[in-house]
Amino acid sequence: MLSCLPAKFKIVRDSNRCIKCKVCVQQCAYEVHNYDAEEDEIFSEEKSCVSCHRCVNMCPTQALTVVVYQLDYVPNANWKKLDIMRLTEQAESGGVLLTGMGNDLAYPIIWDNIVLNASQVTNPSIDPLREPMELRTYFGRKTNTVEIEMGENGIPQLKTKLGLIKLEVPIIFSAMSFGSISYNVHRALAQSAKDLGILYNTGEGGLHKDFYQYGSNTIVQCASGRFGIDEYYLQQGVAIEIKIGQGAKPGIGGHLPGEKVDERISMTRMIPTGTDAISPAPHHDIYSIEDLRQLIFSIKEVTYYKMPVGVKIAAVHNVAAISSGIARAGADFITIDGFRGGTGAAPTMIRDNVGIPIEFAIASVDDRLRQEGIRNEITLVASGGFRNSADIVKAIALGADVIAIGTPALIACGCHVCQNCYSGKCNWGIATQDPQLTKRVNPDIATRRLKNLIRAWSLEIKEFLGAMGVNAIESLRGNREHLRGIGLSRNYLDILGIKEVGR
């Protein structure tokens, strides 16, 4: 059958610069570049190019460029190029379109329509380089009351045991399973979380025993597949997250193909080698808030009520009411994943068309929990498409407690957001289990880069706080007076609970 699918990208090789060192040939897992000894030339088979830039970055003479293959279809406002290409692909494959990473459609990014405040004259701004600036955040359930007792030496002491986890910055790493990402990346996330005093999340793939040493910085996840879960696993981390949904594919389960399940993953997930790891769409024991409450308290029993148990849901319609139910079911934290949240594999149509933006989810959940007087009982973790420190500051001012970042962490490790995570051929050694490819992430370098990223963002967050004249992130949290909307409709402003610029 003749394939009617054109190449998506075109490789431009500058022959004046190319020294035929064959680094590109060796590095491309998609086998795009091939060396022809007879001609002493390197030829590129562009159809399989995904524009991951591995060859571009590795080329010692900058001889390569990847550009979008400009094949113009007849202009048609309804049948755009992307639509025709996707349709053709399905006509040839007969399958569900798959993709990786987060929603890439041009939905409005509300963060770009929100601006922050700064102090002028009437209240002084603070220079974070001269004054102490507090980013410390406590993770878990905050009690309604605290009891104080007099110590022996006459100094009052806190009697109530708070049981909170201390985060040095209000940023944690999102749930990414060992399986969806490689061992080395997992290790880098764990190590950098430990060094930074923050948390990383095991995802639904269990916890490899090599990572038990990072337990004090681990959130262990309990998802619908229940992979790698036993009593011992649940006790390894400092918090437990029950994963109901994920922003990239709300209502959809997961599928780790059998070829990725090598010995290490089989041990970690507690499944036989080579078998598919299929996470069902729902938890088969959760059909109501009451069922969820049972699971939360089962887990709390197993872990002796020592650690916070939370629930992760995708941002969908009625997220506020669902969150309220989760809070009342006894959860200590709620993770809400917006529709721009990433994934290792999701049906393209689901990723691009299901769910709501995280901006509205944060605002409506925060409002609802405040109205019901239970906001303090829940740590609100927001995730899904946070791109920079400004997004994080805005989200915290909108009402989030902690921000979880997944894609930014992967980009720090080398990801170029080519959206082919599901292929298992990740040229950057991140979303693959191929032993040849996973070596491309040196965990030491990745750790360094992750730490640099969080350090850089925390410096920027401090600058934002200083400019606003506050010296602690707690003073900003939920303080929507620091936000103004620009170019937003009256309804949007109303949902977000912020004023328009100039007001």
Added chain:
Amino acid sequence: MKKIYINEDVCTGCGLCRVNCIVEHSKSKNINKAFKKESPKPTARLRIEERKPISFSVQCRHCDEPRCVEACISGAMIKDEDGIVYHIEEKCVGCLSCVMVCEYGGVIIDKDRDKVVKCDLCIDRDIPACVAGCPNEALFMIEENEIKVTEKNNLTGIDGIDKMNKLLSFR
């Protein structure tokens, strides 16, 4: 004495060490000229061994008792007081005795010149070109007596995990 070592767990076999070695040992030290113009062609002083997924580069180990120095019939191989094994090109007659005796394959035949070349640890540079240019920090330069500590701490990659698995039975 500092020597070049490789962490096989993160060597991707890209071959940039080879490219950088060629440039460093070319006349012009310009990558385009070295590969396209210079004649005779500069030769890399290392080899890349690869059997997927394992790959690593091999260069002269600068042995304590180098067999190439013993075997050299023309006095072209010399071990200096710093411990670096040098090859003096002018004295080399191209008999390849050194190639025959080297256990590591650290002496490379320069076909264009009918002589041999070998790693000189880039005497002109602080850090050898291959080490400096390794994109994944797989190659590193370290004192010989420190290497054991590094090996012990290095539990990344497949070998590391196998070691760990042997140490800890599951649960």
